[in-house]
Amino acid sequence: MAAPRELKITPIRNGTVIDHIGNGLSLEVLRIIGVGDLDKDSTVSVALHVRSQKMGWKDIVKVENMELSPRKVNAIALIAPTATISIIRDYKVREKRPVDLPEHIVGVARCPNPNCITNRGEPVESEFEVARRRPVVLRCVYCERQMDDFLAHLI
Amino acid sequence: MALKGRDIISIKDLSRDEIEEILKVAHRMIPIAEGSKIDRRLDGTILALAFLEPSTRTRLSFDTAAQRLGGRTITIADPTTSSVAKGETLSDTVRMLSGYADALVLRHPNEGAARLAGQMSDKPVINAGDGAGQHPTQTLTDLATIQEAHGTLSGLRVVLLGDLKYGRTVHSLAHALALFGAEITLVSPPSLKLPDEVTEHLDQMGARVHEEEQLHRALRDADVLYVTRIQKERFGDETEYAKVAGSYRIDSAILSGAKQRLIVMHPLPRLGEIAPEVDASPHAAYFRQAFLGVPVRMGLLSLVMTGKGT
Structure with missing residues:
Protein backbone atom coordinates (compact mmCIF):
# COMPACT_ATOMS: atom_id res chain seq x y z
CA MET A 1 0.00 0.00 0.00
CA ALA A 2 1.28 3.45 -0.89
CA ALA A 3 2.11 5.73 2.02
CA PRO A 4 -0.64 8.27 2.70
CA ARG A 5 0.13 11.52 0.92
CA GLU A 6 0.48 14.33 3.34
CA LEU A 7 0.27 17.85 2.00
CA LYS A 8 2.52 20.04 4.10
CA ILE A 9 2.20 23.18 2.00
CA THR A 10 -0.76 23.98 -0.16
CA PRO A 11 -0.16 24.49 -3.90
CA ILE A 12 -0.13 28.05 -5.23
CA ARG A 13 -1.89 29.27 -8.33
CA ASN A 14 0.66 31.88 -9.44
CA GLY A 15 4.02 32.67 -7.96
CA THR A 16 7.46 31.30 -7.23
CA VAL A 17 8.71 28.20 -5.43
CA ILE A 18 12.26 28.23 -4.19
CA ASP A 19 13.19 24.64 -3.45
CA HIS A 20 16.40 22.88 -2.35
CA ILE A 21 17.40 25.70 -0.05
CA GLY A 22 20.13 24.57 2.33
CA ASN A 23 18.73 23.43 5.68
CA GLY A 24 18.00 26.43 7.92
CA LEU A 25 18.59 29.11 5.29
CA SER A 26 14.97 29.81 4.33
CA LEU A 27 14.64 32.76 6.71
CA GLU A 28 17.59 34.42 4.99
CA VAL A 29 15.92 33.73 1.64
CA LEU A 30 12.78 35.43 2.96
CA ARG A 31 14.85 38.42 3.98
CA ILE A 32 16.24 38.66 0.43
CA ILE A 33 12.78 38.33 -1.13
CA GLY A 34 11.59 41.13 1.14
CA VAL A 35 8.23 39.70 2.11
CA GLY A 36 7.18 43.00 3.60
CA ASP A 37 6.91 44.40 0.07
CA LEU A 38 4.45 41.74 -1.11
CA ASP A 39 0.84 42.09 -2.13
CA LYS A 40 -1.15 41.89 1.12
CA ASP A 41 -3.30 39.06 -0.22
CA SER A 42 -0.33 36.87 -1.09
CA THR A 43 0.47 33.81 0.95
CA VAL A 44 4.03 33.01 1.86
CA SER A 45 4.74 29.43 2.95
CA VAL A 46 7.98 28.32 4.49
CA ALA A 47 8.90 24.70 5.12
CA LEU A 48 11.89 24.14 7.34
CA HIS A 49 13.77 20.90 7.72
CA VAL A 50 12.08 18.92 4.97
CA ARG A 51 13.42 15.52 3.97
CA SER A 52 15.21 15.52 0.65
CA GLN A 53 16.61 12.59 -1.31
CA LYS A 54 19.33 14.77 -2.80
CA MET A 55 20.27 16.89 0.17
CA GLY A 56 19.23 14.98 3.28
CA TRP A 57 17.37 18.01 4.66
CA LYS A 58 16.28 21.16 2.93
CA ASP A 59 14.06 24.22 3.24
CA ILE A 60 11.37 25.37 0.79
CA VAL A 61 9.82 28.82 0.30
CA LYS A 62 6.67 29.46 -1.73
CA VAL A 63 5.51 32.97 -2.49
CA GLU A 64 2.25 33.76 -4.17
CA ASN A 65 1.88 36.37 -6.92
CA MET A 66 5.55 37.24 -7.20
CA GLU A 67 8.40 36.58 -9.58
CA LEU A 68 11.94 37.32 -8.46
CA SER A 69 14.10 40.05 -9.97
CA PRO A 70 17.50 38.94 -11.32
CA ARG A 71 19.16 40.81 -8.45
CA LYS A 72 17.23 38.80 -5.87
CA VAL A 73 18.01 35.55 -7.69
CA ASN A 74 21.70 36.45 -7.53
CA ALA A 75 21.48 37.10 -3.81
CA ILE A 76 19.77 33.74 -3.28
CA ALA A 77 22.43 32.05 -5.41
CA LEU A 78 25.05 33.42 -3.04
CA ILE A 79 23.62 32.08 0.20
CA ALA A 80 21.77 29.04 -1.20
CA PRO A 81 23.72 27.86 -4.25
CA THR A 82 21.81 24.56 -4.40
CA ALA A 83 18.39 26.23 -4.70
CA THR A 84 16.06 25.77 -7.65
CA ILE A 85 13.49 28.32 -8.71
CA SER A 86 10.15 27.33 -10.24
CA ILE A 87 7.74 29.79 -11.74
CA ILE A 88 4.14 28.68 -11.23
CA ARG A 89 1.31 29.89 -13.47
CA ASP A 90 -2.20 28.53 -13.06
CA TYR A 91 -0.96 25.77 -10.72
CA LYS A 92 1.53 24.49 -13.32
CA VAL A 93 5.31 24.71 -13.25
CA ARG A 94 6.04 26.89 -16.28
CA GLU A 95 9.77 27.22 -15.72
CA LYS A 96 12.23 25.50 -13.42
CA ARG A 97 15.91 26.28 -13.15
CA PRO A 98 18.74 26.12 -10.67
CA VAL A 99 20.00 29.46 -9.39
CA ASP A 100 23.04 30.47 -11.35
CA LEU A 101 25.68 32.84 -10.10
CA PRO A 102 26.72 35.24 -12.87
CA GLU A 103 30.35 36.34 -13.32
CA MET B 1 49.91 47.89 -28.40
CA ALA B 2 47.18 50.15 -27.20
CA LEU B 3 48.14 51.84 -23.97
CA LYS B 4 47.00 55.23 -25.27
CA GLY B 5 44.03 56.46 -23.27
CA ARG B 6 44.10 53.45 -20.93
CA ASP B 7 43.59 53.61 -17.17
CA ILE B 8 46.55 52.17 -15.26
CA ILE B 9 44.95 50.97 -12.03
CA SER B 10 46.60 47.68 -11.09
CA ILE B 11 49.64 45.83 -12.37
CA LYS B 12 47.25 42.93 -13.00
CA ASP B 13 45.59 44.95 -15.76
CA LEU B 14 48.82 44.84 -17.76
CA SER B 15 49.99 41.90 -19.85
CA ARG B 16 53.59 40.78 -19.92
CA ASP B 17 54.02 42.37 -23.37
CA GLU B 18 52.60 45.67 -22.13
CA ILE B 19 54.91 45.69 -19.11
CA GLU B 20 57.89 45.00 -21.40
CA GLU B 21 56.83 47.85 -23.68
CA ILE B 22 56.60 50.29 -20.76
CA LEU B 23 60.02 49.21 -19.47
CA LYS B 24 61.55 49.59 -22.94
CA VAL B 25 60.24 53.14 -23.28
CA ALA B 26 61.25 53.90 -19.67
CA HIS B 27 64.80 52.82 -20.44
CA ARG B 28 65.00 55.26 -23.37
CA MET B 29 63.76 58.02 -21.05
CA ILE B 30 66.78 57.76 -18.74
CA PRO B 31 68.97 60.40 -20.52
CA ILE B 32 65.95 62.76 -20.65
CA ALA B 33 65.29 62.18 -16.94
CA GLU B 34 68.96 62.94 -16.27
CA GLY B 35 68.71 66.16 -18.24
CA SER B 36 71.31 65.17 -20.83
CA LYS B 37 68.79 64.95 -23.67
CA ILE B 38 65.76 67.08 -24.48
CA ASP B 39 62.40 65.65 -25.53
CA ARG B 40 59.20 67.69 -25.28
CA ARG B 41 56.64 65.18 -26.43
CA LEU B 42 54.12 66.23 -23.75
CA ASP B 43 54.31 69.90 -24.81
CA GLY B 44 50.83 71.43 -24.65
CA THR B 45 49.40 68.79 -22.31
CA ILE B 46 48.17 69.20 -18.75
CA LEU B 47 48.44 66.40 -16.19
CA ALA B 48 46.31 66.63 -13.03
CA LEU B 49 48.01 65.37 -9.88
CA ALA B 50 45.24 64.65 -7.37
CA PHE B 51 46.99 63.65 -4.17
CA LEU B 52 44.12 63.26 -1.74
CA GLU B 53 46.51 61.63 0.70
CA PRO B 54 49.95 63.15 1.25
CA SER B 55 52.84 61.50 -0.60
CA THR B 56 55.60 63.89 -1.51
CA ARG B 57 57.89 61.40 -3.18
CA THR B 58 55.38 59.90 -5.62
CA ARG B 59 53.85 63.30 -6.38
CA LEU B 60 57.20 64.91 -7.15
CA SER B 61 58.29 62.01 -9.34
CA PHE B 62 55.12 62.31 -11.47
CA ASP B 63 55.49 66.10 -11.56
CA THR B 64 59.13 65.77 -12.63
CA ALA B 65 58.26 63.12 -15.22
CA ALA B 66 55.61 65.32 -16.88
CA GLN B 67 57.78 68.46 -16.82
CA ARG B 68 60.86 66.68 -18.22
CA LEU B 69 58.74 65.87 -21.28
CA GLY B 70 57.48 69.43 -21.63
CA GLY B 71 54.06 68.88 -20.03
CA ARG B 72 52.42 71.04 -17.40
CA THR B 73 50.81 69.90 -14.17
CA ILE B 74 47.99 71.06 -11.93
CA THR B 75 48.05 69.74 -8.40
CA ILE B 76 45.95 68.99 -5.35
CA ALA B 77 48.77 68.38 -2.89
CA ASP B 78 46.88 68.93 0.31
CA PRO B 79 43.30 67.67 0.50
CA THR B 80 42.61 69.83 3.57
CA THR B 81 42.71 72.98 1.42
CA SER B 82 40.61 71.68 -1.49
CA SER B 83 36.92 71.08 -2.08
CA VAL B 84 37.49 67.54 -0.80
CA ALA B 85 37.68 69.04 2.68
CA LYS B 86 34.16 70.43 2.14
CA GLY B 87 32.91 66.90 1.66
CA GLU B 88 32.94 66.66 -2.12
CA THR B 89 32.81 63.07 -3.34
CA LEU B 90 35.77 61.61 -5.18
CA SER B 91 33.48 61.06 -8.16
CA ASP B 92 32.77 64.80 -8.43
CA THR B 93 36.43 65.78 -7.93
CA VAL B 94 37.46 63.39 -10.68
CA ARG B 95 34.78 64.57 -13.13
CA MET B 96 35.87 68.15 -12.54
CA LEU B 97 39.57 67.38 -13.05
CA SER B 98 38.93 65.35 -16.16
CA GLY B 99 37.40 68.49 -17.64
CA TYR B 100 40.61 70.42 -16.96
CA ALA B 101 43.42 68.00 -17.75
CA ASP B 102 44.47 65.43 -20.37
CA ALA B 103 45.17 62.72 -17.79
CA LEU B 104 44.83 62.24 -14.03
CA VAL B 105 47.18 60.80 -11.46
CA LEU B 106 45.35 59.84 -8.27
CA ARG B 107 46.57 59.06 -4.78
CA HIS B 108 43.77 58.29 -2.34
CA PRO B 109 43.43 56.79 1.16
CA ASN B 110 40.67 54.32 0.16
CA GLU B 111 41.18 51.03 -1.65
CA GLY B 112 39.43 50.89 -5.00
CA ALA B 113 39.43 54.70 -5.39
CA ALA B 114 41.45 54.61 -8.61
CA ARG B 115 39.14 52.01 -10.19
CA LEU B 116 36.16 54.23 -9.40
CA ALA B 117 37.99 57.31 -10.70
CA GLY B 118 38.67 55.46 -13.96
CA GLN B 119 34.93 54.92 -14.39
CA MET B 120 34.08 58.53 -13.63
CA SER B 121 36.75 60.14 -15.80
CA ASP B 122 36.72 60.34 -19.57
CA LYS B 123 40.50 60.93 -19.45
CA PRO B 124 42.99 58.21 -18.51
CA VAL B 125 43.59 57.69 -14.78
CA ILE B 126 46.90 56.48 -13.36
CA ASN B 127 46.79 55.02 -9.86
CA ALA B 128 49.51 56.45 -7.63
CA GLY B 129 48.44 54.34 -4.65
CA ASP B 130 44.98 53.69 -3.21
CA GLY B 131 45.06 52.97 0.51
CA ALA B 132 46.48 49.52 1.12
CA GLY B 133 45.54 48.60 -2.45
CA GLN B 134 47.48 48.95 -5.68
CA HIS B 135 50.46 51.08 -6.66
CA PRO B 136 51.35 49.96 -10.18
CA THR B 137 54.02 52.59 -10.94
CA GLN B 138 55.98 51.40 -7.89
CA THR B 139 55.90 47.86 -9.27
CA LEU B 140 56.97 49.03 -12.73
CA THR B 141 59.84 50.93 -11.09
CA ASP B 142 60.86 47.80 -9.17
CA LEU B 143 60.86 45.79 -12.39
CA ALA B 144 62.88 48.45 -14.22
CA THR B 145 65.50 48.32 -11.46
CA ILE B 146 65.79 44.54 -11.64
CA GLN B 147 65.94 44.54 -15.42
CA GLU B 148 68.60 47.23 -15.52
CA ALA B 149 70.78 45.36 -13.04
CA HIS B 150 70.38 41.88 -14.49
CA GLY B 151 69.48 42.54 -18.13
CA THR B 152 66.38 40.35 -17.80
CA LEU B 153 63.36 39.62 -15.61
CA SER B 154 63.17 35.94 -16.46
CA GLY B 155 64.66 33.09 -14.51
CA LEU B 156 65.83 35.22 -11.60
CA ARG B 157 65.83 34.20 -7.97
CA VAL B 158 64.13 36.88 -5.91
CA VAL B 159 63.90 37.01 -2.12
CA LEU B 160 61.03 39.01 -0.63
CA LEU B 161 61.82 39.96 2.96
CA GLY B 162 59.96 41.47 5.89
CA ASP B 163 56.30 42.46 6.09
CA LEU B 164 54.76 40.34 3.34
CA LYS B 165 51.27 40.60 4.82
CA TYR B 166 50.47 44.30 4.73
CA GLY B 167 53.08 45.48 2.23
CA ARG B 168 51.10 46.19 -0.93
CA THR B 169 54.24 46.70 -3.01
CA VAL B 170 55.21 43.11 -2.33
CA HIS B 171 51.88 41.64 -3.50
CA SER B 172 51.99 43.49 -6.82
CA LEU B 173 55.67 42.74 -7.31
CA ALA B 174 55.14 39.03 -6.61
CA HIS B 175 52.41 38.95 -9.28
CA ALA B 176 54.67 40.67 -11.83
CA LEU B 177 57.64 38.43 -11.01
CA ALA B 178 55.44 35.37 -11.45
CA LEU B 179 54.42 36.71 -14.87
CA PHE B 180 58.10 36.68 -15.85
CA GLY B 181 58.81 33.25 -14.39
CA ALA B 182 61.00 34.33 -11.49
CA GLU B 183 61.60 31.99 -8.57
CA ILE B 184 60.34 33.66 -5.41
CA THR B 185 61.57 32.97 -1.88
CA LEU B 186 59.57 34.41 1.01
CA VAL B 187 61.26 35.30 4.30
CA SER B 188 59.06 36.85 7.00
CA PRO B 189 58.06 36.59 10.64
CA PRO B 190 55.18 34.07 11.07
CA SER B 191 52.71 36.86 11.86
CA LEU B 192 53.57 38.78 8.68
CA LYS B 193 53.41 36.02 6.06
CA LEU B 194 52.03 36.53 2.57
CA PRO B 195 48.18 36.36 2.79
CA ASP B 196 46.63 33.07 1.63
CA GLU B 197 44.76 34.74 -1.23
CA VAL B 198 48.02 36.09 -2.66
CA THR B 199 49.72 32.69 -2.31
CA GLU B 200 46.73 31.03 -4.02
CA HIS B 201 46.85 33.57 -6.83
CA LEU B 202 50.57 32.91 -7.38
CA ASP B 203 49.92 29.15 -7.38
CA GLN B 204 47.22 29.63 -10.02
CA MET B 205 49.76 31.49 -12.13
CA GLY B 206 52.09 28.50 -11.85
CA ALA B 207 54.70 30.52 -9.97
CA ARG B 208 57.60 28.89 -8.18
CA VAL B 209 57.26 30.15 -4.62
CA HIS B 210 58.76 28.80 -1.42
CA GLU B 211 59.30 29.92 2.13
CA GLU B 212 62.56 30.02 3.99
CA GLU B 213 63.11 30.78 7.66
CA GLN B 214 66.79 31.57 7.53
CA LEU B 215 67.68 34.71 5.62
CA HIS B 216 71.30 33.70 5.01
CA ARG B 217 70.15 30.44 3.41
CA ALA B 218 67.66 32.29 1.18
CA LEU B 219 70.39 34.70 0.11
CA ARG B 220 72.88 32.05 -1.08
CA ASP B 221 71.64 31.85 -4.70
CA ALA B 222 69.58 35.03 -4.82
CA ASP B 223 69.81 37.64 -7.59
CA VAL B 224 67.52 40.15 -5.90
CA LEU B 225 66.75 40.89 -2.24
CA TYR B 226 63.63 43.03 -1.84
CA VAL B 227 63.45 44.48 1.67
CA THR B 228 60.27 45.99 3.11
CA ARG B 229 59.59 48.00 6.23
CA ILE B 230 58.37 46.15 9.29
CA GLN B 231 56.06 48.56 11.07
CA LYS B 232 56.03 48.80 14.82
CA GLU B 233 52.24 49.03 15.01
CA ARG B 234 51.90 45.49 13.61
CA PHE B 235 53.25 44.10 16.89
CA GLY B 236 51.56 43.90 20.26
CA ASP B 237 54.67 44.52 22.27
CA GLU B 238 57.84 46.44 21.70
CA THR B 239 60.28 43.63 22.58
CA GLU B 240 58.75 41.32 19.99
CA TYR B 241 59.03 44.09 17.39
CA ALA B 242 62.68 44.79 18.28
CA LYS B 243 63.52 41.08 18.06
CA VAL B 244 61.90 40.62 14.64
CA ALA B 245 63.19 43.90 13.20
CA GLY B 246 66.71 43.05 14.39
CA SER B 247 66.70 39.58 12.84
CA TYR B 248 65.90 41.00 9.40
CA ARG B 249 68.40 43.84 9.38
CA ILE B 250 70.59 43.84 6.28
CA ASP B 251 74.26 44.61 6.85
CA SER B 252 77.63 43.74 5.32
CA ALA B 253 77.92 40.56 7.37
CA ILE B 254 74.70 39.00 6.10
CA LEU B 255 75.57 40.01 2.52
CA SER B 256 79.04 38.47 2.69
CA GLY B 257 77.66 35.06 1.72
CA ALA B 258 75.62 36.41 -1.21
CA LYS B 259 76.36 36.36 -4.93
CA GLN B 260 78.41 39.22 -6.33
CA ARG B 261 75.52 40.28 -8.56
CA LEU B 262 72.87 40.32 -5.84
CA ILE B 263 71.03 43.64 -5.70
CA VAL B 264 69.32 44.94 -2.57
CA MET B 265 66.11 46.88 -3.16
CA HIS B 266 63.78 48.85 -0.87
CA PRO B 267 60.78 51.04 -1.76
CA LEU B 268 62.08 53.70 0.73
CA PRO B 269 61.89 55.42 3.10
CA ARG B 270 63.83 52.92 5.20
CA LEU B 271 63.78 52.92 8.97
CA GLY B 272 66.87 50.93 9.78
CA GLU B 273 66.10 47.76 7.80
CA ILE B 274 69.28 48.34 5.80
CA ALA B 275 72.47 49.47 7.57
CA PRO B 276 74.05 52.63 6.06
CA GLU B 277 77.28 50.64 5.48
CA VAL B 278 75.46 48.77 2.67
CA ASP B 279 74.93 52.04 0.74
CA ALA B 280 78.49 52.03 -0.58
CA SER B 281 78.46 48.36 -1.61
CA PRO B 282 77.78 47.29 -5.21
CA HIS B 283 74.70 45.46 -3.89
CA ALA B 284 72.84 48.67 -3.01
CA ALA B 285 70.21 49.40 -5.67
CA TYR B 286 67.63 51.34 -3.65
CA PHE B 287 68.75 54.84 -4.62
CA ARG B 288 68.90 53.83 -8.27
CA GLN B 289 65.42 52.34 -7.76
CA ALA B 290 64.19 55.72 -6.43
CA PHE B 291 65.69 57.54 -9.44
CA LEU B 292 64.19 55.08 -11.94
CA GLY B 293 60.74 56.05 -10.68
CA VAL B 294 61.04 59.17 -12.86
CA PRO B 295 61.90 57.59 -16.26
CA VAL B 296 59.35 54.83 -15.61
CA ARG B 297 56.62 57.42 -15.04
CA MET B 298 57.84 59.35 -18.10
CA GLY B 299 57.53 56.22 -20.21
CA LEU B 300 54.08 55.51 -18.87
CA LEU B 301 52.85 59.08 -19.36
CA SER B 302 54.19 59.08 -22.91
CA LEU B 303 52.42 55.83 -23.80
CA VAL B 304 49.15 56.69 -22.06
CA MET B 305 48.90 60.36 -23.07
CA THR B 306 50.35 60.32 -26.59
CA GLY B 307 50.60 56.65 -27.57
CA LYS B 308 54.20 57.42 -28.47
CA GLY B 309 56.73 54.79 -27.44
CA THR B 310 60.31 55.17 -28.54
Missing part, protein backbone atom coordinates in the same frame (compact mmCIF):
# COMPACT_ATOMS: atom_id res chain seq x y z
CA HIS A 104 29.52 39.85 -12.03
CA ILE A 105 27.27 40.55 -9.06
CA VAL A 106 26.14 44.15 -8.70
CA GLY A 107 24.44 45.79 -5.73
CA VAL A 108 23.73 42.57 -3.82
CA ALA A 109 26.30 42.64 -1.02
CA ARG A 110 28.50 45.23 0.66
CA CYS A 111 32.27 44.94 0.40
CA PRO A 112 33.61 43.62 3.74
CA ASN A 113 36.52 46.07 3.57
CA PRO A 114 35.42 49.19 5.52
CA ASN A 115 38.13 51.16 3.73
CA CYS A 116 36.83 50.21 0.28
CA ILE A 117 35.72 53.21 -1.78
CA THR A 118 32.28 51.58 -2.26
CA ASN A 119 31.68 52.00 1.51
CA ARG A 120 32.54 55.71 1.56
CA GLY A 121 29.41 57.44 0.32
CA GLU A 122 30.34 57.57 -3.36
CA PRO A 123 27.53 57.26 -5.94
CA VAL A 124 28.50 53.71 -6.88
CA GLU A 125 27.05 50.26 -6.35
CA SER A 126 29.13 47.43 -4.95
CA GLU A 127 30.36 45.03 -7.59
CA PHE A 128 32.00 41.64 -7.24
CA GLU A 129 33.41 39.09 -9.61
CA VAL A 130 33.49 35.38 -8.88
CA ALA A 131 37.00 34.43 -7.73
CA ARG A 132 36.07 30.79 -7.08
CA ARG A 133 32.87 28.81 -7.58
CA ARG A 134 33.15 25.84 -5.21
CA PRO A 135 32.90 27.06 -2.55
CA VAL A 136 31.90 30.48 -3.78
CA VAL A 137 34.42 33.26 -3.15
CA LEU A 138 33.79 36.75 -4.51
CA ARG A 139 36.34 39.48 -5.20
CA CYS A 140 35.47 43.18 -4.98
CA VAL A 141 36.00 44.76 -8.39
CA TYR A 142 37.18 47.96 -6.69
CA CYS A 143 39.46 47.02 -3.79
CA GLU A 144 40.07 43.34 -4.74
CA ARG A 145 39.18 42.15 -1.21
CA GLN A 146 37.84 38.58 -1.24
CA MET A 147 34.69 37.55 0.59
CA ASP A 148 33.03 34.24 1.45
CA ASP A 149 30.82 35.40 4.32
CA PHE A 150 27.83 36.64 2.31
CA LEU A 151 25.13 36.45 4.98
CA ALA A 152 26.77 39.20 7.02
CA HIS A 153 27.14 41.51 4.03
CA LEU A 154 23.89 41.24 2.07
CA ILE A 155 22.36 44.61 1.29
